[in-house]
Amino acid sequence: xxxxxxRPQPSRxxxxxxxxxxxxxxxxxxxxxxxxxxxxxxxxxxxxxxxPLFGEFAFxxxxxxxxxxxxxxxxxxxxxxxxxxxxxxxxxxxxxxIGALVGAGxxxxxxxxxxxxxxxxxxxxxxxxxxxxAMIPAYLKTRFGTNEILVSLMLVYVAEQFLASMSLGLLRxxxxxxxxxxxxxxxxxxxTSWINESAGMHWGVVAALIAVIFAxxxxxxxxxxxxxxxTGEAPRAAKFAGVNPARLVLFCLGTxxxxxxxxxxxxxxxxxxxxxxxxxxxxGFTAIIVAFLGRLHPVGILLAGGLMALTYIxxxxxxxxxxxxxxxxxxxxGMLLFFLLAFDLLTNFRISLGKPEVA
Amino acid sequence: xxxxxxxxxLLIASLMVAATPLLFAAIGELVVxxxxxxxxxxxxxxxxxxxxxxxxxxxxxxxxxxxxxxxxAGAALSVLFAILTQYAQANQVASGLSLTLxxxxxxxxxxxxxxGVKPPxxxxxxxxxxxxxxxxxxxLFGHDPMLYVAIAVIAVVxxxxxxxxxxxxxxxxxxxxxAAHALGYKVxxxxxxxxxFGGACAGLGGAYISLIRVPQWTEGMTAGIGWIALALVVFAxxxxxxxxxxxxxxGGVTVVQLNLQAAGVAIPVEYLAMSPYLITILVLVxxxxxKSSAPAALGRNFHAxx
Numbered sequence: 001x002x003x004x005x006x007r008p009q010p011s012r013x014x015x016x017x018x019x020x021x022x023x024x025x026x027x028x029x030x031x032x033x034x035x036x037x038x039x040x041x042x043x044x045x046x047x048x049x050x051x052p053l054f055g056e057f058a059f060x061x062x063x064x065x066x067x068x069x070x071x072x073x074x075x076x077x078x079x080x081x082x083x084x085x086x087x088x089x090x091x092x093x094x095x096x097x098i099g100a101l102v103g104a105g106x107x108x109x110x111x112x113x114x115x116x117x118x119x120x121x122x123x124x125x126x127x128x129x130x131x132x133x134a135m136i137p138a139y140l141k142t143r144f145g146t147n148e149i150l151v152s153l154m155l156v157y158v159a160e161q162f163l164a165s166m167s168l169g170l171l172r173x174x175x176x177x178x179x180x181x182x183x184x185x186x187x188x189x190x191x192t193s194w195i196n197e198s199a200g201m202h203w204g205v206v207a208a209l210i211a212v213i214f215a216x217x218x219x220x221x222x223x224x225x226x227x228x229x230x231t232g233e234a235p236r237a238a239k240f241a242g243v244n245p246a247r248l249v250l251f252c253l254g255t256x257x258x259x260x261x262x263x264x265x266x267x268x269x270x271x272x273x274x275x276x277x278x279x280x281x282x283x284g285f286t287a288i289i290v291a292f293l294g295r296l297h298p299v300g301i302l303l304a305g306g307l308m309a310l311t312y313i314x315x316x317x318x319x320x321x322x323x324x325x326x327x328x329x330x331x332x333x334g335m336l337l338f339f340l341l342a343f344d345l346l347t348n349f350r351i352s353l354g355k356p357e358v359a
Numbered sequence: 360x361x362x363x364x365x366x367x368x369l370l371i372a373s374l375m376v377a378a379t380p381l382l383f384a385a386i387g388e389l390v391v392x393x394x395x396x397x398x399x400x401x402x403x404x405x406x407x408x409x410x411x412x413x414x415x416x417x418x419x420x421x422x423x424x425x426x427x428x429x430x431x432a433g434a435a436l437s438v439l440f441a442i443l444t445q446y447a448q449a450n451q452v453a454s455g456l457s458l459t460l461x462x463x464x465x466x467x468x469x470x471x472x473x474x475g476v477k478p479p480x481x482x483x484x485x486x487x488x489x490x491x492x493x494x495x496x497x498x499l500f501g502h503d504p505m506l507y508v509a510i511a512v513i514a515v516v517x518x519x520x521x522x523x524x525x526x527x528x529x530x531x532x533x534x535x536x537x538a539a540h541a542l543g544y545k546v547x548x549x550x551x552x553x554x555x556f557g558g559a560c561a562g563l564g565g566a567y568i569s570l571i572r573v574p575q576w577t578e579g580m581t582a583g584i585g586w587i588a589l590a591l592v593v594f595a596x597x598x599x600x601x602x603x604x605x606x607x608x609x610g611g612v613t614v615v616q617l618n619l620q621a622a623g624v625a626i627p628v629e630y631l632a633m634s635p636y637l638i639t640i641l642v643l644v645x646x647x648x649x650k651s652s653a654p655a656a657l658g659r660n661f662h663a664x665x
Contacts, residue, residue, distance in 0.1 A: 004448070004662070006662065088452055090456060145647045146644050146647040147643060149399065149452070150586060150589060150639070150640075151640050151643060154586065154636040154640050155636075155640070157582070157636045158633045158637060161629040161630070161632050161633045162629065162633070165629035165630065169627070285460060289460065292453060325467075325468055327465075327467035327471065328464075328468055330460075330463065330464030330468075331461065331464040331465050333460070333464070334457060334460045334463075334464045335461065337457035338443070338457050341447065341449040341454055341457060342442070342443055342447045342449065344449060345446075345448055345449070348448065
């Protein structure tokens with residue numbers, strides 16, 4: 001008989017190994033899925049994981065890793081702070097959109113002025129927009145005890161409608177011949193987030209790295225980080241220790257909103273280039289997977305963000321080379337989270353075979 | 360703008376249609392939450408139901424079979440959630456989210472060849488005399504059968520929870536799983552049954568969108584209805600009949616909003632389209648003061664030490 005025994009301490013080894021095991025299991029299950037779709041599974045997996053890094057056109061795909069990975073890491077770092085403390089912000093997609101809109105709005109207001117302070121102001125605007133959007137669930141939770149999961153998610157749909165309204169109205173390019181979408185930031189030198197486009201470097205990549213370091217220091221060397229971890233692991237103990245739960249909610253949601261807003265701004269002023277109805281591609285939701293896959297640890301998130309970016313790029317290649325449907329990659333990413341959660345069992349429990357002893 | 364073009368009778372009739380997907384999904388989730396489990400995967404199970412029901416109905420030509428398949432598909436997806444939370448002891452919030460993300464992807468994959476296809480129509484109820492009555496006819500007797508099924512499910516759930524032993528056990532498990540376990544109830548088994556029921560209901564709700572309400576298949580067509588259903592359970596304070604009330608309220612907002620769009624009110628379309636979500640938030644805020652009616656063990660995992 002198979003039984004589960006709770007470990008006295010979570011296993012450190014398994015905690016590090018489960019993401020790897022989950023990735024392997026996802027490759028196997030994903031391969032089966034691709035085989036069902038009539039594709040060669042080995043070829044498909046190779047295309048997704050090998051081609052972008054070491055294939056013939058790797059020189060083109062490698063910079064893409066930075067472009068796709070940066071927003072994922074940036075958002076996931078913010079989410080992980082809240083997730084650690086049991087504060088569930090799942091509306092990062094909305095904060096990403098609003099951050100992008102506010103930041104882009106500031107940039108467009110200055111057009112065509114070329115000045116050094118345009119981009120910094122946009123960055124501040126992006127951070128502020130995301131922060132503001134996240135403050136709605138935070139305030140409602142601290143003031144009225146409203147569930148932050150539902151409110152933050154509802155606000156994604158509100159933000160999407162708002163984006164549609166903005167890109168068709170206020171922010172629309174006046175010289176765009178009536179097409180929806182704003183002016184392109186890539187032809188506005190003071191407002192572009194690119195540092196070196198051919199290398200995939202933009203300010204979002206820099207911000208993501210700073211966020212990783214910031215989160216690492218916060219969680220390991222700072223009182224607030226300690227409070228976050230304490231609240232997540234022992235909420236009652238945290239209360240007795242004098243942790244102010246309301247302030248923690250405001251801090252976690254605010255920080256994650258700010259980072260998501262920044263990610264949106266860097267994306268809209270760089271890789272995406274303009275505000276358009278569908279410039280958001282679901283990074284806010286994929287970042288949830290990244291946060292868990294990285295074990296809510298800053299360094300882990302950095303690695304997980306890279307891996308997830310790889311599946312995006314590899315998925316695109318597989319789509320054009322093997323005609324693999326784009327939704328297959330979405331399924332693949334979803335599976336990854338499933339396996340991760342399932343194998344996580346081994347971190348906290350020991351599987352023992354044999355009859356239970358009579359107590 | 361021409362508000363006189365809005366016919367109140369048709370408005371109420373279409374409100375009931377708009378509310379039915381919510382009814383199915385919310386009553387299923389209510390049972391799940393009564394057993395002490397929080398399944399945030401409603402959106403994912405709904406969209407899987409939507410695509411499975413649509414595909415089955417198109418292939419077989421029978422909408423009824425479509426609904427059966429949708430219930431099966433929703434329940435099948437919820438099995439994953441049951442395994443994760445009940446056996447692998449995974450965090451319920453994370454597991455529910457993964458169910459939604461996975462469901463959205465899988466449905467897009469399954470539905471690829473069905474974009475733009477027209478599903479077979481479901482016969483509307485046509486009772487001689489009654490269905491032809493003015494006003495009352497179209498509102499009470501002129502709908503498709505599934506709309507009545509949804510109301511029947513609410514009645515059955517209410518009766519089972521209130522009057523039967525099964526309902527008592529379900530509530531016991533949701534209020535205090537340790538006590539229920541000590542009394543010899545199979546906590547895990549009961550919760551799995553509840554999760555499966557919730558999955559089947561969510562699947563039905565999804566199929567109602569793709570087969571009757573719209574009727575068409577498009578990617579991501581549930582557009583947050585699963586999440587609104589979750590909010591609705593809170594709104595209903597975990598009471599079945601209040602789910603009906605809440606669903607008709609939200610259905611009303613959706614339909615009025617669509618009618619105003621059609622009537623060309625001076626408010627931009629996007630702001631009207633936001634309204635159901637904003638009203639959901641507003642309702643959540645008003646009702647969140649009272650948490651006393653939530654099942655006490657909601658969201659907590661159960662692991663019997665021996």
